[in-house]
Amino acid sequence: MREVFLVVSDSEPRFADFMAASWARLYRTAYLLTGDPHEAEDLLQTVLAKTCVRWGSIRDKRAAEAYVRRGLAREVQRTWRRRGREVVTDSLPDPGHAGALATRADHLALWQEIRNLPPRMRATLVLRYFEDLTEAQTADALGCSIGSVKSQTHHALVRLRAALPDLELAKELP
Amino acid sequence: MTTDIRETLHDIGAAVAPPVIDLVAFDGRLRRARRARRLGQTAVAAAAVAVVGIGAWLVAPGGSGRPDVAGDGQRSEVPTRSRNVLAYVEQHKLFLSPPDDPSFEVDTGIEVEEIVARVPDGVVYVDLDSHLKRVDVRIDGTVGEPVDVVGSEPIQWAAVDATATQLWFVDLDNTLHRRALGQQTDLETIELTPGQQVLAVGQDSWAADGVNSVELHVGKAFYDVRPASSPLRAALAGQVLAVTTQEGTEIWSTVGKRRYDALGLGTAALSPDGRWLASGADDADRDARLKGGLYLTDLGSGSTARVTFDRLDGPVIDIWWEDAERYFVVADAFGDGGVRRQLSECTADAGCLLRFEDTSGTLQLPRD
Known part of the structure; x- marks a missing residue:
């Protein structure tokens, strides 16, 4: 100190x-x-x-x-x-911590897909679901509109559902 | 689904082992941050100006530093009141304030995420489900029935140009549409690239966030506008493009470029005719111990005047131009009862008067 x-x-x-x-x-x-x-x-x-x-x-x-x-x-x-520009790729150049994290396999699989999301979509999910910010607070933090937060969240969920059709979580989607 | 995401993020977050703080690296960053702050506080000289590209969007030397208040530039007369109904949002509800009694307000009961624009005889807004709507507004503060503007699908973003004739919106497929306001067919349909964000629109022009640049499309012409640093916001009015960066607000026009280190990076607002730039000291300016207040820059002459207005003592939150002469200012006011939001009404040729105080602290003006 x-x-x-x-x-x-x-x-x-x-x-x-x-x-x-x-x-x-x-x-x-x-x-x-x-x-x-x-x-x-x-x-x-x-x-x-x-x-x-x-x-x-x-x-x-x-x-x-x-x-x-x-x-x-x-x-x-x-x-x-x-x-x-955001570039979405099929593979990650650096697996980073993900491969070494001691956590549940289904969570690791979902995390890999979250990491594959474009940065703004990923940030929206992190602020909404890790930091528990409201849509308005998330919009403020990212400097965008609430509508953009909603659409980014919507598109992120659609992408995750498409990427993980076999996981249990996909069945919960509307 | 969201439960899985929440659990996964918390699980991954908990599993990550944070490294020890690298104090040597931090010291270096701290020195850089201090240097950058000192530079920012001493009014950075105009940065090297990059060539814009082609056509009439020329480059001229400029940069005026912090608001350079002209000797005779103080504006303190009390303006006359607007003759229009003012529309604003409090606690996600659309409110109207008739012009003849500013202490009176009408709660329309309409739930609103944001007001996109005040248009002749109405308000274009986004509702809480991201649908674009329009509602007619009468002079007595009564409203018509809200109607869908672009069908029943949600949208990502919408704006109306400064002349209130052209509606632009981005749908969920990331396509930008331009329509004459009130019409259902596109005049232009533009597929945006992934991640491309529209910053501003004009009558037949639009500006998007590029890589450290603003991509300006005027009709079929394209200009690569290079501000001093990454664009945060932009506005288009007439032949004027205002680009706000961390360094200030740059004005690009057919006659050249000037940079104003306008206070209030989040508040600098261009008048619909492109003649005035109003800006106010926001929280960051006040934290930097810069002088607070409201400033008006005449973009024709380049002179800036501080608007004398005793009631404005807190950070400016938002500025909105009703027309080429009249603008409204939202600022925080601190008192025993906590933070309140003050709405003031100002004109370019006179000063401001306090319209009312919003104790909910949620007051929002139209965006365009």
């Missing part, structure tokens, strides 16, 4: 506390948004550095984690723009 204080200067100890306490939770969100462990770490470090710079002007420090999550959603969007 002291090392963190040295990095961000003595005048900002509360940010260091915040970063240490919330790093793991925020990393999980970043991982689900990017689908890649290295990109997740890069993304989170970038957004936390920006947050640190603005730490003094964040009025309600209790809401800082939500502030960072919103920053993650916004920053990941900029990354998509830098990379250009």
Whole structure:
């Protein structure tokens, strides 16, 4: 913890506390948004550095984690723009953590398909179903309309159903 | 289905092992972030201007820094009131405020996700099921029966151009349609590429989000407009394209380009005739300890005036132009009772007056 204080200067100890306490939770969100462990770490470090710079002007420090999550959603969007158009491929270039995760086989299969979704669709699912944001909050975080959140969710569900016709979850779909 | 997705995401999230914080890497990022912030606060000089491409969308040097308030530019006279019915949304309901009594409002009972546009004698809106609807509005605040505008299928996005004659919408198959408002046949049908997002529309022009650019289509001509950084929003009015980026709002027109580091990246709004740019200090500006307030830029002369208005003390949330002269401003106000939203009515040649306060904190103006 002291090392963190040295990095961000003595005048900002509360940010260091915040970063240490919330790093793991925020990393999980970043991982689900990017689908890649290295990109997740890069993304989170970038957004936390920006947050640190603005730490003094964040009025309600209790809401800082939500502030960072919103920053993650916004920053990941900029990354998509830098990379250009979304390209949907049949295979993943880097299996990342997915192959090594100790979790249920059906969940791993579904996660692989979620990772295959275009980034905005994946982010919509993560914000709606992992962060439990409302449609309006998700739209705000992604900087799009509520209609776009609805349509992205709809299309994501259709794609997942098509990709996993044999899984039990597909039978629950309307 | 959503239960499976929820469980899967939580399961995967829990199974991921977060790495130890790399403090050396973080230190480097922190220095870069601080440098970027300092640059942002000292009014970045105009960035190198990229060549647009062809035709009349030319390039000229520009960049005015933070709002450069002209010496004689303060506007403080009280404007006359609008003679139109104002339409707005509170708690997902369409409300109307007749022009002769701004303290009075009509709850139409119509559930609305957002107002797409105020059009002559009516309102075009998206309902809570993403259907595009229109409802006639009369001067006494009564309304007609809502009708479907483009059939019964949900849509992704819709907009009406500044002249309120052309309706553009994107269907669920990611196809952009242009129709004369009130008509059922397409004047243009454009298949968008995956991920392509429409940012703004004009009478016969539309702009989409490109790779660090704005793809501007005017009739059959195409222009690759390159702003200083990734576009966040855009607006089209007449021969003017306004592109908002993290660096400010850039104005591209047939006579050249200027960049204004307008306050309020989320609020800068172009008047329907493309003459004025209104912008207000939002939360980010205030967090950066920049001066708050409301600013009006004359895009003809390039001069910016701060609008003197004592009642505006919180961050500006939204600005909407009713016509070429009149605009409405939503701003937060902080008090003992929590945050309230204030609606003010302003004119370009005078100042503003407070119309009313929304205690629900959900007030939304039409988008276009």
